[in-house]
Amino acid sequence: VMKKCVVTVVGPDNVGIIAKVCTYFAENGINILDISETIVSKYLNMMMLVDLKESPKTLELISEELKALGEEIGVLVNIQREEIFDMMHRI
Numbered sequence: 001v002m003k004k005c006v007v008t009v010v011g012p013d014n015v016g017i018i019a020k021v022c023t024y025f026a027e028n029g030i031n032i033l034d035i036s037e038t039i040v041s042k043y044l045n046m047m048m049l050v051d052l053k054e055s056p057k058t059l060e061l062i063s064e065e066l067k068a069l070g071e072e073i074g075v076l077v078n079i080q081r082e083e084i085f086d087m088m089h090r091i
Helices: 018-026 060-073 082-088
Strands: 004-010 029-042 043-053 076-081
Touching: 004 018, 004 060, 004 082, 018 029, 018 060, 043 076, 060 076, 076 082
Parallel strands: none
Antiparallel strands: 004 043, 004 076, 029 043
16 A cells, blocks of 8 residues: 655755755655656756555655654655645645
């Protein structure tokens, strides 16, 4: 059973942001299902759909670690379960 989550990465664009986030995913058994990235002016806005089913870590721990990684590289990184994201963004 897939455990889909939406990950957003927002902040000033710099070399290596995508690489660091994707490396974290690879090291933690997180599969990227879809990815979209736009740069507006000099700001990165990346959104990914990921699957956590192979990760040994809890969503809570992944969330904390992604926030810390984001602080380290100067961006905001958020992860939410897909259902919650869908509910919040329903019009």
